Amino acid sequence: xxxxxxxxxxxxxxxxxxxxxxxxxxxxxxxxxxxxxxxxxxxxxxxxxxxxxxxxxxxxxxxxxxxxxxxxxxxxxxxxxxxxxxxxxxxxxxxxxxxxxxxxxxxxxxxxxxxxxxxxxxxxxxxxxxxxxxxxxxxxxxxxxxxxxxxxxxxxxxxxxxxxxxxxxxxxxxxxxxxxxxxxxxxxxxxxxxxxxxxxxxxxxxxxxxxxxxxxxxxxxx
Numbered sequence: 001x002x003x004x005x006x007x008x009x010x011x012x013x014x015x016x017x018x019x020x021x022x023x024x025x026x027x028x029x030x031x032x033x034x035x036x037x038x039x040x041x042x043x044x045x046x047x048x049x050x051x052x053x054x055x056x057x058x059x060x061x062x063x064x065x066x067x068x069x070x071x072x073x074x075x076x077x078x079x080x081x082x083x084x085x086x087x088x089x090x091x092x093x094x095x096x097x098x099x100x101x102x103x104x105x106x107x108x109x110x111x112x113x114x115x116x117x118x119x120x121x122x123x124x125x126x127x128x129x130x131x132x133x134x135x136x137x138x139x140x141x142x143x144x145x146x147x148x149x150x151x152x153x154x155x156x157x158x159x160x161x162x163x164x165x166x167x168x169x170x171x172x173x174x175x176x177x178x179x180x181x182x183x184x185x186x187x188x189x190x191x192x193x194x195x196x197x198x199x200x201x202x203x204x205x206x207x208x209x210x211x212x213x214x215x216x217x218x219x220x221x222x
Contacts (some may be wrong), residue, residue: 041067041082048089054094057096062088071215077117083120091129095136105131124153124162144173164193168206175213184213 048063064086071083091106107129114122131146147169154162171186187210194203 015016017171020166037070038079038082038216041070041086045082045086045089046071048093052089052096057093059167060092060093061097061099064093075137080113080117083109084117084119087113088122088126088129091133095133100133100137106129108131120153120157121159121162124150124157124166125157128162128169135169135188140173140176143157144170147173149208160193163198164190164202167193168202168209171206171209175209180213187213 043068044063048060048067051057051060051063067086068083068090071079071086087106087110087177091103091110094100094103094106098191107126110125111123111130113125114120127150131143131150134140134143147166151163151166151170154160154166167186167190170189171183174180174186176181189205191203191206191210194206196198
């Protein structure tokens with residue numbers, strides 16, 4: 001004999017009450033462990049900064065490596081921000097010891113983190129750093145590409161000092177490629193912003209470049 005089962009009679013098992021993990025000691029230990037790690041990273045960054053200021057760049061590099069090793073697998077936003085900052089600082093220390101290829105890697109990793117965090121200021125800074133490393137390597141076209149990316153990020157962020165810095169950087173690249181008319185245009189654009197922001201030292205440096213460009217027999221001094 002066939003039995004017919006009405007679908008409406010089938011019921012899902014009642015969901016049990018969620019079992020929350022309420023062991024406050026375990027939770028507190030986890031939080032303290034994370035805070036302790038963050039404190040260690042901050043202290044190592046401070047230590048590295050002291051070495052950097054004292055001109056001991058190799059020790060600075062070592063301290064940055066120790067700090068970064070504490071954040072290798074992190075996904076937390078706060079730790080991602082710290083990691084991006086560390087990579088920026090690490091890259092600058094690597095530049096100081098002439099390790100340009102690894103500096104590029106550090107700055108690019110920092111850029112990727114800032115991109116993921118939606119931090120346009122940080123992203124622009126890293127593109128600028130990458131451009132300057134390419135500049136130091138004499139790779140003018142690659143430097144220009146990175147400076148243009150930095151320019152775009154700072155425009156979106158509305159960060160005027162960053163715009164002026166990139167205008168000046170691009171002007172320098174134009175000089176290296178012997179496009180002196182374009183270089184003058186970029187330097188003038190930088191000068192206008194620096195003066196509007198009362199950044200007298202930078203305005204003076206750009207003015208010096210403009211003066212040199214206006215006198216062809218002094219180009220070698222730029």
